[in-house]
Amino acid sequence: MRLQDKVAVVTGAASGMGKSIAEVYANEGAKVVLVDLNFEGVEEVARAIQNTGGEAKAVSANVAKREDVENMIDTAVEAYGTLDILVNNAGIMDLMEPVGDIVDDKWDQIMDVNVKGVMMATRKAVPIFREQGQGTIINTASTGGLNGAHAGASYAASKHAVVGLTKNTAFMYAQEGIRCNAIAPGAVETNIMNEEAMKNVNQFGGSRTRLAQSVIPRTGKPEEIAKVALFLASDDSSFVNGDVIVADAGWTAAF
Numbered sequence: 001m002r003l004q005d006k007v008a009v010v011t012g013a014a015s016g017m018g019k020s021i022a023e024v025y026a027n028e029g030a031k032v033v034l035v036d037l038n039f040e041g042v043e044e045v046a047r048a049i050q051n052t053g054g055e056a057k058a059v060s061a062n063v064a065k066r067e068d069v070e071n072m073i074d075t076a077v078e079a080y081g082t083l084d085i086l087v088n089n090a091g092i093m094d095l096m097e098p099v100g101d102i103v104d105d106k107w108d109q110i111m112d113v114n115v116k117g118v119m120m121a122t123r124k125a126v127p128i129f130r131e132q133g134q135g136t137i138i139n140t141a142s143t144g145g146l147n148g149a150h151a152g153a154s155y156a157a158s159k160h161a162v163v164g165l166t167k168n169t170a171f172m173y174a175q176e177g178i179r180c181n182a183i184a185p186g187a188v189e190t191n192i193m194n195e196e197a198m199k200n201v202n203q204f205g206g207s208r209t210r211l212a213q214s215v216i217p218r219t220g221k222p223e224e225i226a227k228v229a230l231f232l233a234s235d236d237s238s239f240v241n242g243d244v245i246v247a248d249a250g251w252t253a254a255f
């Protein structure tokens, strides 16, 4: 068991990669707090973990709301005594809009969830990690946070910001036993781009990103990202800090 008795908070755990990460962590002995806007969804995942003998607790939270974010960390500490691992995974996509077509409210929403949520959760976790002299943060960025061709302008900007926040956090606390890394997944089979959203994709932006999509070697499964998140949470990655691990079957090797 690579995470025996570690306490982990995983956001966006009702679906996709967050769900897989929570399941893998629980399987490896972690006590997991599953966080999502979709409370029924995380309750179901938590119950399934408990039914197989794992430790899990579901929490309803909007990661864009400060009180919710603080409550999710407080809940972990109250339930399990501390916090060792924070996975900032909850995130939303744009509709491939280029900057010329951005609507202010949509920009704000994407920044609040994808960037401010990561900052607020990390800010709340850091004092706990500093006090105990150890802690690990894993942020779900995206290949869209490494180049300009995989999404719209808002999503690309938000995920580039996540990469910057990851590196700065890693550097700032590097001498205090705290590690902060990101995963940059390529195209993964989750619910992030549902059929309804696909119908509303920006025509011009969508046609530009299709250029890059045409060289996707294959899509990934959430479990393939969860294995990377396990590596980053465990001592196997003890010397890895401030890094962005790309998991995309070679997509960004081309574009």
Ligand SMILES: NC(=O)c1ccc[n+]([C@@H]2O[C@H](COP(=O)([O-])OP(=O)(O)OC[C@H]3O[C@@H](n4cnc5c(N)ncnc54)[C@H](O)[C@@H]3O)[C@@H](O)[C@H]2O)c1
Pocket: 011, 012, 013, 014, 015, 016, 017, 018, 035, 036, 037, 038, 041, 061, 062, 063, 064, 089, 090, 091, 092, 093, 113, 140, 141, 142, 143, 184, 185, 186, 187, 188, 189, 190, 191, 192, 193
């Ligand atoms: N699927 C991909 O191809 C892909 C690629 C690169 C990066 N990502 C990133 O991976 C992360 C996980 O996404 P996924 O693909 O598993 O999507 P998903 O939609 O299957 O899961 C995301 C979960 O986050 C929750 N969520 C959304 N907004 C929230 C909020 N404000 N507060 C709390 N929970 C919220 C949703 O309810 C959902 O359960 C996101 O950060 C996304 O940007 C996805």
